[in-house]
Every structure is written in structure tokens, then in C-alpha cells.
Amino acid sequence: MELIVALGLIAFKVALLIAILLLLPLPLTWLERKIAGRMQQRMGPMRVGWHGLLQPVADGIKLLTKEDHIPAEADRFLFKLAPILALTPPFVVFVAIPFGETVSVLGAEITLYVSNMNVALLFVFAVIGLEVYGVIFGGWAANSKYAVLGSLRTCAQMISYEIPMGFAVIGVVMLAQSMSLLEIVRAQADVWNVVYQPVGFFVFFVAGLAEAQRIPFDLAEAEGDLGAGFHTEYSGIRFAFFMVSEYAIVLLVSVLVVILFFGGWNGMLVPLPPLLWFLLKVAFFVYLFIWFRFTFPRYRYDQLMAIGWKVLLPLSMANIIITGIAFL
Amino acid sequence: MSHARHGVGAWIGWAFFADLVSALALTFGYMFSRSVTMQYPDKEKWLPYPRYRGHHFLTRDDEGEIKCVACELCARICPCDCIEVIPYEDDKGSRHPAKFEIDMARCLFCGLCEDACPADAIALGQQYEFSSFSSRDLVVGREDLLGKPGKARTGGGVVAARLNTEQDVLVETSERRGYNWWRNIRRT
Numbered sequence: 457m458e459l460i461v462a463l464g465l466i467a468f469k470v471a472l473l474i475a476i477l478l479l480l481p482l483p484l485t486w487l488e489r490k491i492a493g494r495m496q497q498r499m500g501p502m503r504v505g506w507h508g509l510l511q512p513v514a515d516g517i518k519l520l521t522k523e524d525h526i527p528a529e530a531d532r533f534l535f536k537l538a539p540i541l542a543l544t545p546p547f548v549v550f551v552a553i554p555f556g557e558t559v560s561v562l563g564a565e566i567t568l569y570v571s572n573m574n575v576a577l578l579f580v581f582a583v584i585g586l587e588v589y590g591v592i593f594g595g596w597a598a599n600s601k602y603a604v605l606g607s608l609r610t611c612a613q614m615i616s617y618e619i620p621m622g623f624a625v626i627g628v629v630m631l632a633q634s635m636s637l638l639e640i641v642r643a644q645a646d647v648w649n650v651v652y653q654p655v656g657f658f659v660f661f662v663a664g665l666a667e668a669q670r671i672p673f674d675l676a677e678a679e680g681d682l683g684a685g686f687h688t689e690y691s692g693i694r695f696a697f698f699m700v701s702e703y704a705i706v707l708l709v710s711v712l713v714v715i716l717f718f719g720g721w722n723g724m725l726v727p728l729p730p731l732l733w734f735l736l737k738v739a740f741f742v743y744l745f746i747w748f749r750f751t752f753p754r755y756r757y758d759q760l761m762a763i764g765w766k767v768l769l770p771l772s773m774a775n776i777i778i779t780g781i782a783f784l
Numbered sequence: 785m786s787h788a789r790h791g792v793g794a795w796i797g798w799a800f801f802a803d804l805v806s807a808l809a810l811t812f813g814y815m816f817s818r819s820v821t822m823q824y825p826d827k828e829k830w831l832p833y834p835r836y837r838g839h840h841f842l843t844r845d846d847e848g849e850i851k852c853v854a855c856e857l858c859a860r861i862c863p864c865d866c867i868e869v870i871p872y873e874d875d876k877g878s879r880h881p882a883k884f885e886i887d888m889a890r891c892l893f894c895g896l897c898e899d900a901c902p903a904d905a906i907a908l909g910q911q912y913e914f915s916s917f918s919s920r921d922l923v924v925g926r927e928d929l930l931g932k933p934g935k936a937r938t939g940g941g942v943v944a945a946r947l948n949t950e951q952d953v954l955v956e957t958s959e960r961r962g963y964n965w966w967r968n969i970r971r972t
């Protein structure tokens with residue numbers, strides 16, 4: 457009986473997580489377009505619903521009803537597989553992400569995470585690394601110049617930035633003496649990691665920007681020179697999959713930054729519910745992503761590589777060494 | 785890159801991304817600025833300036849008689865042959881158009897008819913919303929032309945749009961010198 461209840465609870469949590477992640481692009485696209493509009497002295501969407509609130513729904517219906525076009529020369533199997541491969545890893549990662557300790561619902565203590573892995577951080581990085589397959593397959597299968605170039609760039613970018621990203625969190629792991637995200641957050645109850653690891657935070661955040669392929673590192677879908685990059689040839693619902701995956705990764709990087717460097721659900725000064733604290737911090741970082749997008753121009757490809765290998769990598773290694781020396 | 789960096793302070797600023805931060809501050813400031821968007825078909829629309837060349841109109845004199853003397857100079861000068869005038873003589877012996885048709889689908893709004901007119905009878909007014917599903921509907925006759933709105937007097941203001949989806953409409957016709965497009969844009 458207890459097993460059934462536990463399994464049911466996990467199934468419910470997973471379903472809830474999937475629903476939230478699938479629906480998340482709706483408010484996020486609206487917010488992004490609104491913020492973009494405000495920053496450019498426009499209004500953003502105004503016509504569908506109150507202040508354009510229903511615009512993402514209209515866009516979703518449009519994408520669902522559009523022709524699902526597959527290019528004649530495409531590798532049909534890979535072409536169909538790629539959006540799913542791009543969509544799955546960001547969803548899978550959230551299994552390991554804690555959103556808080558526990559909440560009591562109807563007298564029962566319910567944990568705010570699906571599973572508390574002791575190697576959660578490793579799991580997160582391993583699964584996020586898989587995301588590049590969707591992009592590469594999508595670009596390759598479409599059999600189009602733009603798509604191939606976009607996916608090649610993404611491939612190089614992802615590999616280059618995964619390294620400093622992985623190194624940047626080692627300082628955090630040293631501080632918490634654990635790879636469990638739950639333990640890492642607990643270790644930050646008094647002082648947030650960003651105080652001890654400002655360089656680590658900087659490297660992680662910049663690499664996260666690159667990992668999410670957002671401006672200023674959105675070389676993969678540089679509209680100016682590559683059409684739309686790796687998803688040039690995609691239309692309809694398959695294109696929507698790529699978009700959902702992009703927003704899920706934006707959320708994921710924000711969540712990881714908050715958990716690793718900004719104390720997770722640990723509050724500061726103002727006593728708010730832990731979950732609310734967590735959501736506020738995540739919302740701030742999501743806003744930061746959007747804010748960056750409409751402020752900075754795109755880096756050139758060689759600059760991107762130079763930043764990754766010549767700046768972020770030495771910085772993250774120096775960070776590890778200095779943290780290690782401080783521990784000795 | 786245009787400015788040379790001088791002193792230690794500038795290098796510290798460079799190391800901590802002072803330029804990126806100032807860019808972020810700029811966009812953040814703009815986030816709370818008023819938008820310059822005119823919600824045209826929904827709420828408000830722009831009032832053209834007096835020199836705007838929109839839909840033609842024909843004028844009447846003080847006695848209410850049409851000013852046009854049907855000299856056909858406008859039809860002659862029209863570069864796209866879109867004006868057709870057929871004259872007649874009334875009881876008092878003066879010449880007026882029996883038929884005055886302008887094919888708005890062909891008109892290119894050059895305003896030459898207005899310049900050519902010896903009687904100041906035809907001019908290009910302020911109306912610009914006359915799109916149609918059929919090009920036949922764009923052939924406008926004499927009586928319609930007499931009823932069209934004339935030149936704008938103030939111009940540049942914002943008035944209620946014809947298609948009102950919401951009631952609260954911004955009206956700023958009182959602004960004599962027109963809509964100031966630059967009022968929300970900071971210039972440094």
C-alpha cells in the first residue's frame with residue numbers, strides 16, 4: 457500500500473512537472489515579447505486578449521495547425537527524431553532538480569523534488585550534454601546549408617562551454633562536500649555560494665547563456681547569417697518542440713544558477729515561504745536572460761571560441777585552484 | 785573602441801564590464817518609457833498635416849455651386865489618365881461638369897490636378913482610409929467628391945480611429961505643432 461502511494465506520488469509529480477514545462481513557454485514568450493517591446497518603446501502584442509495575453513495561445517494553435525513540412529532531400533527518420541531528442545533532455549533533467557524541502561498537504565509531508573540523487577549534479581550535466589544530439593541531427597537531417605552550419609556551430613559551442621561550466625561548479629561541490637543539489641542548497645543556509653564563488657558564478661552564468669544558446673551567444677540560430685540556424689527547415693509542431701526545449705533550458709540554467717550560487721530556497725532578510733523565494737530568484741534570472749537578449753549584440757564566432765577557451769576556461773581552473781588552496 | 789582607455793579606473797571598469805552594465809542600465813531605463821506605438825486600427829490614428837495628399841475633393845463656391853468649370857485641365861495633366869470630365873452648360877450659361885470621375889485605383893496622388901486647376905476646385909484632402917475589395921468601388925463620382933473631407937488644418941494630432949474596439953480613445957488634436965515623435969526618446 458505504501459509503495460503504491462509513493463509510486464502514485466512520483467507519477468503525479470512527474471506529470472505535474474511535464475505539464476508545467478510544456479505550458480511554460482506560453483507565459484515566457486508573452487513576457488519576452490512584452491519586455492522586448494517595452495525596451496524598444498513598442499507595446500508588444502496588444503490585440504489577442506487583454507494586452508495580448510492570449511497571443512501565445514493563438515501562436516500555439518497556429519503552430520499546431522500549420523503544415524508539417526519535411527524537405528524532399530531530408531533524412532526523414534532523423535528529421536522526425538531530432539525535435540524529440542532536443543525536447544527530452546531538458547525535461548529529464550528536472551527529475552533531479554529540487555524546488556524546496558517539503559510542504560505539508562493535508563497533514564502529509566510531501567517533498568518538492570522527484571528524486572534526491574547523491575550525484576544529481578553529475579546527472580544534470582550528463583543529460584544536458586545529450587541535448588546537442590537533437591540540434592546536430594536536426595541540422596544534419598534537413599540537408600540544408602544553413603541548418604548544417606548552424607548545427608556545426610552549436611556542436612562546437614556546446615562542447616566548448618560545457619567544460620568551463622563543469623569546472624565552475626567544482627568550487628560549489630568543494631564547499632558543500634556533496635554533489636547532491638539538496639545538500640548544496642542546505643550548505644548555503646547561512647551564506648550564499650556567490651559570496652565565496654563570484655568567479656564561479658560568473659563563469660557558470662556566461663557558459664549557461666551559451667548553453668541555452670541565447671544572445672549574445674546564439675550563434676546556432678544567428679538570424680542574420682543563417683536563416684534560423686539548425687531549425688531553418690522545421691515547421692509547425694516540430695518547430696514548436698525546439699522552442700519549448702529552448703525555454704526549458706533557459707529555465708533550467710536559471711534554476712541551476714539559483715540552486716548552486718544563490719542559496720536555492722534559502723531566504724534573506726524578508727521571511728517569505730521558501731518556494732516563493734525560490735521562484736522569485738528564478739524569475740529574476742529568467743528576466744536577466746530576456747534583458748540580455750535585447751541589450752547585447754551577438755558575438756562573432758571566433759570571439760565566442762576565444763571567450764570560451766581563453767577566458768572562461770582559465771578563470772574556472774584558477775577558481776578551482778584558489779578554492780582548493782583556501783580549503784587547505 | 786573609439787575611446788582610448790586612460791588610467792587605472794578605466795581598466796578596472798573594463799575588467800568588470802562597465803560598458804555592458806551601462807548598456808543594461810540603458811535598456812532597463814527604456815523599459816519604463818512611454819511607447820511611441822500608435823494603435824492604429826484599434827484605438828487611435830494619426831491626423832495628416834495640411835500638405836498631405838490624400839483622397840481628392842471638389843469644392844463649392846459661396847452660393848453652393850460647384851467651383852469646377854470643367855476645363856479638363858486636370859484630366860489633361862493627369863499622368864495616369866484617371867480623371868474623366870464631361871462638361872455641360874447650365875441656365876446661367878456657365879460651364880460645370882456633368883460627370884467628374886476619378887479612378888482612385890489608378891491615381892498616384894501626385895497633386896498635379898490640384899496645381900493645374902484654374903478655379904481651385906479640385907484638391908487632395910486628408911482622407912487616407914478608402915481601401916476597397918473591388919477596384920470598381922474606387923471609381924468615385926462627382927457627388928462623392930463634393931462630400932469628401934478637405935485639407936487638414938492642424939495636423940500631426942492623434943484622433944480616434946474609425947474602427948473602435950475599445951471606448952477609451954486618446955485624443956490629442958489640441959497639440960498645435962503636431963505629434964512630437966521625439967518626446968519619449970532620450971538624446972544624449
